[in-house]
Amino acid sequence: MENNIYSEITPEIEKLAALSKAAGVIDSELFVKYDVKRGLRDLNGKGVLAGLTNISDVRATKIVDGNVVPDYGRLSYRGYDVKDLVNGFSAENRFGFEEATYLLLFNKLPDKRELQEFNEMLSFYRTLPTSFVRDIIMKAPSKDMMNTLARSVLTLYSYDDKADDTSLPNVLRQCMQLISLFPLLSIYGYQAYSHYHDGKSLFIHQPDPNMSTAENILHLLRADGKFTELEAKILDVALVLHMEHGGGNNSTFTTHVVSSSMTDTYSTIAAAIGSLKGPRHGGANIKVVRMIECMKQELHDWSDEEEIAAYLRRLLHGEAFDNAGLIYGVGHAIYSKSDPRAEVLESFVGDLAKEKGLMEEYNLYKIIERLAPQIITEERHMYKGVSINVDFFSGFVYRMLGLPEELFTPLFAIARISGWSAHRLEELSNNGKIIRPAYKTLCVDRNYHPMSER
Secondary structure, eight states: OTTOGGGOOOHHHHHHHHHHHHHHOOOHHHHHHTTOOGGGBOTTSOBOOOOOOSSEEEEEEEEETTEEEEEEEEEEETTEEHHHHHHHHHHTTOOOHHHHHHHHHHSSOOOHHHHHHHHHHHHHHOOOOTTHIIIIISSSOOSOHHHHHHHHHHHHGGGOTTTTOOSHHHHHHHHHHHHHHHHHHHHHHHHHHHHHTTOOOOOOOOOOTTSOHHHHHHHHHSTTOOOOHHHHHHHHHHHHHHSOOOSOSHHHHHHHHHHTTTOOHHHHHHHHHHHHHSTTTTOHHHHHHHHHHHHHHHOSOTTOHHHHHHHHHHHHTTOSTTSSSOOTTBOOSSOSSOOHHHHHHHHHHHHHHHHHTOHHHHHHHHHHHHHHHHHHHHHSOOSSOOOBOHHHHHHHHHHHTTOOGGGHHHHHHHHHHHHHHHHHHHHHHTTOOOOOOOOOOOOOOOOOOOGGGO
16 A cells, blocks of 8 residues: 555654653563562462363373473363364264364364264354455455454454343354354455455355364365365364463463453454464464475575584574574473474374475474484573474465465454454353452652643
């Protein structure tokens, strides 16, 4: 958009921004002085206990001789190890996203009849209001699909006659509708943007009522609507692994905070989307893909471990890629010795790479997976172990599936809406107080001066 006065940073704004920054900076030593858990974490990075949940559990430590020590990571949904869930539906050749969503919402694994009825309900809700695509999604398409998704969610409020009803049956109905509609809202938003801004052909497929969520994502996105069984299965696994990760992650905590105010479901989920959009939360897999693309261009031999190790050290020293001093996809706020989601996803990645003829690149990922933790441990003092996380492979998977980068984070949201929904229902079920943590003020009393004396 040319000469957009609404986007212009004027000298006056620059000057006021400097004043705002000066007013906002707080001496970091004061956080220690007043024992403030900055970022709701202690000095070791452990999250402050802020609530209780019965939805999922994230473990990365064990007790040895009375001491807490790092351990292999474990993620469970309603008490079921996520590895067992994935192995279970994979062994029986089923898609698992809908089954795992049922588990998160209702605290039980469905039997065959219950799962069929649940799938039929999701399929029934997978329909947008009349003219919604034309009147909402196609107008003023945004370059950021997360903003498009949030706008669409907020607009759905206007189509709901019981939008402000926070009774559990109504909220469950709203959540199931959003779980069903997130793929449509995200992919249609992308199709609109790629057409109007990139000049690509516009096509809008209707969802297939007989397809799973993963199958419909590929069907909606591709011009010919076709995909292989392996492609759909690995996307389904990725959705299951991303759908829930405890109550303390930023977007899920946002869901609890906003739900506690008793606002409507659409406002709550839009707030969670805004949180997930942040690059510190939902955009890491894009960074991994771009980092490795940069690495591939600079390496002479993708199998030369010495050359790869040297590049990884350059990354840590801020001398390569984005100069941030990070190896993206390696390390996690909670997990230390392993990220169970990465382990599960990795078990499928090789097969997809073989199908796509990308084994050379897959082997490069494997070398980085092995070398990066060693190099980080050598270069930096670590209070806990370090390993690859789920973002390390998920971006590679999405790229092999032909998914555009603009949809990487929306895919995260398509999965995580199931977890957000379960946490919203949990917050409302407990009828707790509004979440309102304390902030210590550093203000000092000042005398007011009339305008003429300033």
